[in-house]
Amino acid sequence: MTNPNPLNQPIGILHGIGAQTANRLQKLGLWVIQDLIFHLPLRYEDRTRVYRIGSLKAGMTVLISGKVEFIDVVPRGRKSLVCRISDGTGFINLRFFHFTANQHNALKPGTTLVCFAEARYGFAGLEMVHPEYKVIANPDDYVMETRLTPVYPLTEGLSQNMLRKAVKQALELCVQTPELLTDWLPESILKQYHYPALSDAIQTLHAPDESVSTLALQNGNVPALKRLAFEELLAHYLALRITRNKTKAWQAPSFSSAEPTGKIATEHFIRALPFKLTGAQQRVIAEIEADCRKQQPMMRLVQGDVGSGKTVVAAITALLALTAGYQVAVMAPTELLAEQHKRNFSAWFEGFQVQVVYLTGQLKGNARKAVLQALEDGTANIIIGTHALFQDSVNFHRLGLIIIDEQHRFGVHQRLALREKGQQDGIRPHQLVMTATPIPRTLAMLQYSDLDISIIDELPPGRKPIVTSVIPAERRADVIERINSWVGKKRQVYWVCTLIEESEVLQCEAAEKTAEMLTQALPNVRVALIHGRMKSSEKDSVMQDFKNHQLDLLVATTVIEVGVDVPNAGLMIIENPERLGLSQLHQLRGRVGRGNDDSYCLLMYQAPLSDTARHRLGVLRDSNDGFVIAEKDLELRGPGEVMGTRQTGQMHFKIADLARDAELLDIVQQVGDSFFIHSPQSVQPLRDRWLGASTEYSEV
Numbered sequence: 001m002t003n004p005n006p007l008n009q010p011i012g013i014l015h016g017i018g019a020q021t022a023n024r025l026q027k028l029g030l031w032v033i034q035d036l037i038f039h040l041p042l043r044y045e046d047r048t049r050v051y052r053i054g055s056l057k058a059g060m061t062v063l064i065s066g067k068v069e070f071i072d073v074v075p076r077g078r079k080s081l082v083c084r085i086s087d088g089t090g091f092i093n094l095r096f097f098h099f100t101a102n103q104h105n106a107l108k109p110g111t112t113l114v115c116f117a118e119a120r121y122g123f124a125g126l127e128m129v130h131p132e133y134k135v136i137a138n139p140d141d142y143v144m145e146t147r148l149t150p151v152y153p154l155t156e157g158l159s160q161n162m163l164r165k166a167v168k169q170a171l172e173l174c175v176q177t178p179e180l181l182t183d184w185l186p187e188s189i190l191k192q193y194h195y196p197a198l199s200d201a202i203q204t205l206h207a208p209d210e211s212v213s214t215l216a217l218q219n220g221n222v223p224a225l226k227r228l229a230f231e232e233l234l235a236h237y238l239a240l241r242i243t244r245n246k247t248k249a250w251q252a253p254s255f256s257s258a259e260p261t262g263k264i265a266t267e268h269f270i271r272a273l274p275f276k277l278t279g280a281q282q283r284v285i286a287e288i289e290a291d292c293r294k295q296q297p298m299m300r301l302v303q304g305d306v307g308s309g310k311t312v313v314a315a316i317t318a319l320l321a322l323t324a325g326y327q328v329a330v331m332a333p334t335e336l337l338a339e340q341h342k343r344n345f346s347a348w349f350e351g352f353q354v355q356v357v358y359l360t361g362q363l364k365g366n367a368r369k370a371v372l373q374a375l376e377d378g379t380a381n382i383i384i385g386t387h388a389l390f391q392d393s394v395n396f397h398r399l400g401l402i403i404i405d406e407q408h409r410f411g412v413h414q415r416l417a418l419r420e421k422g423q424q425d426g427i428r429p430h431q432l433v434m435t436a437t438p439i440p441r442t443l444a445m446l447q448y449s450d451l452d453i454s455i456i457d458e459l460p461p462g463r464k465p466i467v468t469s470v471i472p473a474e475r476r477a478d479v480i481e482r483i484n485s486w487v488g489k490k491r492q493v494y495w496v497c498t499l500i501e502e503s504e505v506l507q508c509e510a511a512e513k514t515a516e517m518l519t520q521a522l523p524n525v526r527v528a529l530i531h532g533r534m535k536s537s538e539k540d541s542v543m544q545d546f547k548n549h550q551l552d553l554l555v556a557t558t559v560i561e562v563g564v565d566v567p568n569a570g571l572m573i574i575e576n577p578e579r580l581g582l583s584q585l586h587q588l589r590g591r592v593g594r595g596n597d598d599s600y601c602l603l604m605y606q607a608p609l610s611d612t613a614r615h616r617l618g619v620l621r622d623s624n625d626g627f628v629i630a631e632k633d634l635e636l637r638g639p640g641e642v643m644g645t646r647q648t649g650q651m652h653f654k655i656a657d658l659a660r661d662a663e664l665l666d667i668v669q670q671v672g673d674s675f676f677i678h679s680p681q682s683v684q685p686l687r688d689r690w691l692g693a694s695t696e697y698s699e700v
Helices: 020-028 032-036 100-105 160-176 189-191 198-206 214-218 222-249 263-273 277-291 312-321 336-348 365-377 412-421 441-447 474-487 503-522 538-546 582-589 611-622 626-637 664-678 680-691
Strands: 043-045 063-073 080-086 092-096 110-116 118-123 125-129 132-136 149-151 300-303 327-331 356-359 380-383 399-405 430-436 454-458 466-472 492-496 526-532 553-556 571-577 600-605
Touching: 032 160, 032 600, 043 214, 043 300, 063 092, 100 327, 110 125, 118 626, 149 160, 160 198, 198 222, 222 441, 222 626, 222 664, 222 680, 263 312, 263 582, 277 300, 277 312, 277 430, 277 454, 312 327, 312 336, 312 399, 312 430, 327 336, 336 356, 336 538, 356 365, 441 664, 466 611, 474 492, 474 503, 474 571, 503 526, 503 553, 526 538, 582 611, 582 626, 600 611, 611 626, 664 680
Parallel strands: 092 125, 300 430, 300 454, 327 380, 327 399, 356 380, 399 430, 466 600, 492 553, 492 571, 526 553, 571 600
Antiparallel strands: 043 149, 063 080, 063 110, 080 092, 110 132, 118 125
16 A cells, blocks of 8 residues: 555644644645645745845834833833834834833843834834844854745634744655655746746745845736736636536437427527517527537527627527427526516417416515426426526426526526536436626636636617716715706716625615705605515516606615616716626626616715825726626636625636736646647646535626
8 A cells, every 4th residue: 555645644643733723724725734735824924134224214124233222111002012112214113002020120221222113203313112022142153044934814713923833844745755855847947938937936925035125026017926826727727627527428318309390499599589689699698509509508698798798699599499499497596687588488478378487586485386396397398587496396307508698697506506407317307697897808718617608799789888086075066966857867876885894784774864964955856765685576576666757766785786677777876886896796786777767876985095096996986898808807806706605616716816917827728728739648637636525607
């Protein structure tokens, strides 16, 4: 029997790590010794040289040395021990709020200290608060570090020292037995991209020598860091490609059996629509039809800006399944959106002898039983609903197509559960996934490389760009006056209250107060409120009244972000837009601009704005293109934020940063595709090194 690789042994076998410390390390995702090796520092401290006190500026975190000139306990404010040191070029105060009598005695005048901390402005010039310090007999005998000192991500109960010792032991194992850490990247790739070998890259990042600058490390401009980011991105890409290959091995129903009936039905359906399809919609429908003729499951993501007409593309896809004798499930993230899909699908399929049923968590008793029965015996053709669709009690007669709207709002396990429901006799349903959140190209290449992507990049004719303005909250009175004249023209308005400190309760309270204020300020305007804590039936009733123009002004939280269609509403005010991401603001703004008249969006911010916030709102003011906005959002905020909440199954990176390392993605794709041909033996170990057992997310 071969000896197990020591790097795969539990962390607890290392010297100085007891059960309690091992538990704390597990909170950081550190289970085996190899995890420590890939647990990189957040930043570095430079203790390789002593700075002159006279050269210090506020904000510098440095090592200094000097003699104690005086020491005193200052009772003013919070009692503190203050000790002044000087090195002949200048002086600085060291301040301790927690101190002991021993400390007071040890720091007597004339003592030489070496200290490390950040210099800040205090009452009497520069000071260091609670510096790390050491009393030394002779400054010449002090041995300085030869490498930068790593500062690691921690969790409660762990100290830097403890973690540094554990990492050091893990690295020593690799130095003693280099073959433990296999380099899965071929020599040819390392040469081509000037990447160091894996063991060198690891050593450099845990203990950089003086040739590596702290600034380059922070900016990610170090070959060692680029190499590890590349390897991690490659592992994610390979995992998704493995999934894609597995998907291709499954059977799916081919909808071509229904031709020519299907073709005739589709032409009839398109002719009956009250609008003409755009060229982009026709192109995407052709891509979907080609997928559905195959016997492998379609896995296609349709991206399209707000209002580009994704829903009608979904309906035509549903028709392909129906004419081939299969059922269709349409899943939406909110009841509001599911209800809207039900209205659209019911209207479009009116002359087609198609039974559309609706299922949400609110449906109870006999009505629920009737829907479940119709699904099971096949009398229901299209089922539209929320995540209630994949509860255990829901059984399909013959599910052939799943349509998922605003997919990033669902956890991965929910999407998997729905697909498994449709799995019968080794056959899986086709999947069409839709999103109005434009996904930046860089993110799509990685996050969705297991899906084929179609883009509806054309808006229906006559859609005018929304005029966006950025104004300070001090101009609230002018805005209220504008609402008055707007409603006088028989038009409708949205007023959106954004999130306050991530709390739904506070968000709803803020919306309630705003609705009260606007009701008082606008006595002739019919004002209503909608927020996330209302019952679904209440929300739907308010939304219906707004749609039927029984209301003029709708005060809402961000619940209206997705899918509400009121062409007569052409003015939107968004309060505190600086709190939201650009993609979310763009989604909200897409609720207006749905009619033939001019539409306006006012971004009403709280002054003063930071430079970044000003820049971000400027991007939104100057562009109506969701893809341009999404790329900018990724650059400014990072991938987790852009995709909405960080779902189970969103990619989490240990080292790579999609905004910083975007240029690596093209290389990752090329190298990844060639890996299956030239280095198939490296695919699985590389995937396991970076993702462990966490790759079910990609099977979606």
